[in-house]
Amino acid sequence: MSEIKLATEEEHIYAKVIQQSNLDEHLFVLQFTVVLSKAMGILNALCRAG
Numbered sequence: 001m002s003e004i005k006l007a008t009e010e011e012h013i014y015a016k017v018i019q020q021s022n023l024d025e026h027l028f029v030l031q032f033t034v035v036l037s038k039a040m041g042i043l044n045a046l047c048r049a050g
Helices: 037-049
Strands: 002-005 013-018 026-036
Touching: 013 037, 026 037
Parallel strands: none
Antiparallel strands: 002 013, 013 026
């Protein structure tokens, strides 16, 4: 399991790499294991902006 720290917050997100993309070696599929509610809001905003 890896920890991802958001640059703008003191929230911690824990995720496990499930697989590497077949199309781009720099892309991975993650399974989030622990995400606090404030961090979830930030992730959702990033997904909508992306």
